[in-house]
Amino acid sequence: MTxxxxxxxxxxxxxxxxxxxxxxxPDGGERVVLRDIDLDIRPGEIVxxxxxxxxxxxxxxxxxxxxxxxxxGEVTIGGTxxxxxxxxxxxxxxxxxxxxxxxxxxxxxxxxxxGTARQAGRAxxxxxxxxxxxxxxxxxxxxQISGGMAQRASxxxxxxxxxxxxxLDEPFGALDALTRLTMQDLLLEVHAAEPATIIxxxxxxxxxxxxxxxxxxxxxxxxxxxxxxxRVLEVGKKRPRDRGDAQLAILRTELLSLLGVETHHxxxxxxxxxxxxxxxxxxxxxxxxx
Amino acid sequence: xxxxxxxxxxxSVVRGGAAGPTPDPHVTGEAAALVAVSAYGSxxxxxxxxxxxxxxxxxxxxxxxxxxxxxWAASHLGWVPVFKLPTPESVVLAAVDLAQRGVLWEYIGIxxxxxxxxxxxxxxxxxxxxxxxxxxxxADSFLSPTIGAARAVPSxxxxxxxxLYLGFGEDSKVTLVAIGAVFPVYTTVAGALRHVDPHxxxxxxxxxxxxxxxxxxxxxxxxxxxxVSGLRLALAQAWLFxxxxxxxxxxxxxxxxxxxxxxxxxIDRLFLAIIVLAVLGKITDTLVGLLERQLLKRxx
Numbered sequence: 001m002t003x004x005x006x007x008x009x010x011x012x013x014x015x016x017x018x019x020x021x022x023x024x025x026p027d028g029g030e031r032v033v034l035r036d037i038d039l040d041i042r043p044g045e046i047v048x049x050x051x052x053x054x055x056x057x058x059x060x061x062x063x064x065x066x067x068x069x070x071x072x073g074e075v076t077i078g079g080t081x082x083x084x085x086x087x088x089x090x091x092x093x094x095x096x097x098x099x100x101x102x103x104x105x106x107x108x109x110x111x112x113x114x115g116t117a118r119q120a121g122r123a124x125x126x127x128x129x130x131x132x133x134x135x136x137x138x139x140x141x142x143x144q145i146s147g148g149m150a151q152r153a154s155x156x157x158x159x160x161x162x163x164x165x166x167x168l169d170e171p172f173g174a175l176d177a178l179t180r181l182t183m184q185d186l187l188l189e190v191h192a193a194e195p196a197t198i199i200x201x202x203x204x205x206x207x208x209x210x211x212x213x214x215x216x217x218x219x220x221x222x223x224x225x226x227x228x229x230x231r232v233l234e235v236g237k238k239r240p241r242d243r244g245d246a247q248l249a250i251l252r253t254e255l256l257s258l259l260g261v262e263t264h265h266x267x268x269x270x271x272x273x274x275x276x277x278x279x280x281x282x283x284x285x286x287x288x289x290x
Numbered sequence: 291x292x293x294x295x296x297x298x299x300x301x302s303v304v305r306g307g308a309a310g311p312t313p314d315p316h317v318t319g320e321a322a323a324l325v326a327v328s329a330y331g332s333x334x335x336x337x338x339x340x341x342x343x344x345x346x347x348x349x350x351x352x353x354x355x356x357x358x359x360x361x362w363a364a365s366h367l368g369w370v371p372v373f374k375l376p377t378p379e380s381v382v383l384a385a386v387d388l389a390q391r392g393v394l395w396e397y398i399g400i401x402x403x404x405x406x407x408x409x410x411x412x413x414x415x416x417x418x419x420x421x422x423x424x425x426x427x428x429a430d431s432f433l434s435p436t437i438g439a440a441r442a443v444p445s446x447x448x449x450x451x452x453x454l455y456l457g458f459g460e461d462s463k464v465t466l467v468a469i470g471a472v473f474p475v476y477t478t479v480a481g482a483l484r485h486v487d488p489h490x491x492x493x494x495x496x497x498x499x500x501x502x503x504x505x506x507x508x509x510x511x512x513x514x515x516x517x518v519s520g521l522r523l524a525l526a527q528a529w530l531f532x533x534x535x536x537x538x539x540x541x542x543x544x545x546x547x548x549x550x551x552x553x554x555x556x557i558d559r560l561f562l563a564i565i566v567l568a569v570l571g572k573i574t575d576t577l578v579g580l581l582e583r584q585l586l587k588r589x590x
Contacts, residue, residue, distance in 0.1 A: 067496055085498055097493040101511050101589040110497055110507070161497070 011044035011197045012088060012164030014064060018073035020226075021059055032226030033059050037073065039216060039229065043164075046191065046198040048208035051218035052259060055227040057201040058169050060218070064199060065091045065167050077165055087113065090163035094170040096150035098142035104153045105129065105138040111160030128156040131193055132186065148179040152186065159194055166196040172207065181243075184210050188239055205255045209248045210241055217258055231258060250274060376558040381565070384558040398566060401532060401543045404460070405574070408467025409528040413521055415468065416475025420520075423476070424483025425509065434480075441473045445531050449538045463535040463543075470531030471524040478520030482513035514589040518582040525578055529571045544570075 019037040022030045033056045041047050049057045062068035063075055066086035075082045077089060090111065098107045105125055112121045129135050132152040142150055151171060158166060171187075172180040184207060191198060202208050208215045217231040233251060241248065250273050256263050358378060364370045365377040376384075388394035419437065422429045448466055456462035486509050494500075494508040510517075536545020544563050551559035 065496065067492070085495060087498065091496050093489070093493070095489060097489050099490065099508065099511065114498060
């Protein structure tokens with residue numbers, strides 16, 4: 001990539017082992033939200049956490065960010081446990097959460113690590129704003145820009161922290177469908193320029209398929225309280241990906257049926273497609289990346 | 291859009307929801323341009339509504355002119371006896387007389403000084419108490435019942451105690467004015483800080499801000515509109531408490547002029563004192579209003 005930056009921190013691995021999180025229930029007892037979560041994330045990887053609403057995706061992300069603490073198990077970044085408000089990670093939320101009284105530029109500045117020199121900080125903010133295509137909007141106030149622009153500013157603010165791990169909590173969830181697609185492409189460009197490890201919470205199967213190296217499906221199992229990892233799918237395709245790709249379509253069907261969504265495909269569609277896919281894989285030992 | 295009702299308080303617009311308006315996440319592209327335009331557009335409308343046009347001044351001057359004419363007629367045509375209602379000219383003459391003797395300026399000066407000093411002290415204390423109670427649940431539980439009870443004491447009830455403790459000098463008067471100014475600032479600041487958008491506070495925490503840095507970067511800027519409207523209320527209270535202080539035990543000031551004129555039957559001076567209080571109150575309120583407009587432009 002041409003946009004290499006000296007101040008960008010190296011991507012860091014994340015290890016989640018045996019993590020559990022309970023919350024007090026209204027009846028005075030406790031409600032298990034997450035249990036037995038084990039996940040190893042490689043440096044620079046993009047992992048999507050997918051699952052139905054309320055399954056604990058965001059809770060897991062907050063545990064990694066240090067905004068919340070696990071009741072059991074451990075989360076480490078780069079081999080050391082996550083600290084409360086860990087400097088090595090940065091979060092972007094579903095809402096842009098820009099301070100309305102600051103300009104876009106000054107909002108992004110908020111993300112700079114403490115003690116950054118003024119000159120270097122300004123240069124870095126300018127660079128990041130150009131990277132998220134907001135170079136023209138630096139002086140505007142949050143109320144003067146669109147939701148997509150605000151979300152890009154929020155992303156730039158997270159990147160200003162030079163995070164080894166970038167945590168995105170449904171960052172495009174509130175955007176309209178078209179903007180969401182362009183934001184996905186933009187995120188991939190950003191990832192190429194600033195290759196942090198990315199953990200992305202989403203409820204959008206297509207988004208996960210488009211962006212992630214691996215898709216982690218969270219959900220409950222009958223009879224056991226709390227959500228855990230039900231499936232980890234290796235997408236195994238180079239990015240940028242063809243949105244109409246047949247293999248992705250099969251994965252999509254698989255994910256949707258795991259999520260309990262009726263796909264309205266003909267009865268033998270999945271089995272036929274999967275069978276064809278498996279036959280193809282067996283025939284080509286080089287792997288699906290080819 | 292986040293729910294952000296607007297309250298009209300006098301000339302000022304106080305935005306509900308301390309965070310102010312947030313951009314609509316569903317708006318993109320061309321619609322964004324429209325949003326930007328309408329944002330500018332609405333401020334232009336506000337400007338038109340808030341004044342700057344001569345018509346506003348003309349409209350605002352009509353009622354005082356009518357009242358003056360009615361006053362003139364009532365006193366000159368004998369609708370009301372002169373010992374109850376002085377003529378406008380006699381009030382002007384009383385003003386000229388007191389001004390020539392230097393008493394008027396002295397009274398205005400000392401009253402304004404008491405108000406400004408008390409207002410300043412009261413605002414700072416109110417801001418500190420309000421921040422403490424608004425930010426800390428412990429301080430809230432610990433302090434707010436006591437502060438609430440102190441606030442419930444009528445202003446005049448403090449006077450004998452303050453005179454006993456601090457004497458008839460400036461201290462007791464400035465203290466009473468400060469007591470009057472504390473509570474509006476305290477109440478609005480504590481209330482607004484309690485309702486700062488928790489998303490923004492969490493954002494600040496996630497980016498490593500806490501304690502005083504969080505307060506100055508996120509929480510205080512978010513409540514600036516509330517602080518300013520609290521200051522405005524406090525200023526009105528300050529004048530109120532000033533007159534209370536000067537009515538009961540003073541040797542100069544506009545409140546003293548009121549009570550002295552009543553005792554001497556100088557109804558012209560009584561009217562003069564009331565008119566001067568109205569004008570001074572309006573001037574100081576306008577000044578705070580200008581400050582408010584500047585602050586809202588920056589922080590609103």
